[in-house]
Amino acid sequence: MTKEKPQLLFIHGIGGLRDSTAERRDWLRALARGLRDADLSDHISALTQGWLADVTFANYSDLFNRRGVQGSASLDLDDEHDTRFLADLLDSVLDGLAEQLSVESSPHDARIIRDARFQLDAAIEGRQAQGPGNFGRRLIGVTTTLLRLPGICRAAQWLTGLELLSELSQVGRYLNRTGSKAELGAAIRSRVLHGLDPGRPLVVVSHSLGTVVAYEALHEYEGTVPLWVTLGSPLALGAVVLDRLVPRPGRCPENVAAWRNFWDRDDIVVGRPHLADWFRPSTSGVKVVTERVDSRGPWTHTATKYLEHGAVARPVVEALRS
Structure with missing residues (x-):
């Protein structure tokens, strides 16, 4: 056989x-x-x-x-689900980066991660007062800071913080079980x-x-x-x-x-x-x-x-x- x-x-x-x-x-x-x-x-x-x-x-x-498929449009900074998920995702990513890139081993990278963490924490703290749109724009600031990491900027996979944030949002849009x-x-x-x-x-x-x-x-x-x-x-x-x-x-x-x-x-x-x-x-x-x-x-x-x-x-x- x-x-x-x-x-x-x-x-x-x-x-x-x-x-x-x-x-x-x-x-x-x-x-x-x-x-x-x-x-x-x-x-x-x-x-x-x-x-x-x-x-x-x-x-x-x-x-x-793709038109006609709910949730398939590009990143909507006014969508509270998208921005909340992205904040949680960036929080996890920054935790992982901080574990890998310490001040002792990678001082330059560690400073960038610290700056991004400060921006994210400030954005989360003021989220209720800002509204989803402004909150989302502050998250772009976080990803723009992450683009300063040599591993990302040399690769040129993402040219702007908005582009990086938009592609990261695909994870949340896939996992969105809302209606x-x-x-x-x-x-x-x-x-x-x-x-x-x-x-x-x-x-x-x-x-x-x-x-x-x-x-x-x-x-x-x-x-x-x-x-x-x-x-x-x-x-x-x-x-x-x-x-x-x-x-x-x-x-x-x-x-x-x-x-x-x-x-x-x-x-x-x-x-x-x-x-x-x-x-x-x-x-x-x-x-x-x-x-x-x-x-x-x-x-x-x-x-x-x-x-x-x-x-x-x-x-x-x-x-x-x-």
């Missing part, structure tokens, strides 16, 4: 509109570099030529700007699961917000998942994300045979190693295994940076070959 070809699914995170073909190519190329790093170059052609697995890049980026605004999250999960064959094994590689989407989508998926990989995940951001997930409390999806989470100490968006402590195992005992990787270069919060590591690429290919 011929073994059915497995499926490999890439799920992206926050950001602007994406080109599915180009992103699929870039993620595969990065994974190929990871295979070289893992001394598994013999498998590169099988992966990149599609012999090893059917590879899909799940692109939902257009849904954040018709829940339609956006449902539409994103539907897009991610579309076209998958539950009769064939599925390996999932998800990044950033994509790990949140994957968590909820995999709880809905009826097929088997030999491996789920999470990269630069905000799932460990406590109440701001964890307490908004469905289902909760957080637990490994029942159809997942192995869950590997990778984080980078210099990932300034979500560089926390605590995810393994906050998610319960599945009923069969499968729980998340977390591993730190150290990326090269100034900006580490991209999927391709993570995929270049042999530690990430090896389990992906091993799961596809099993």
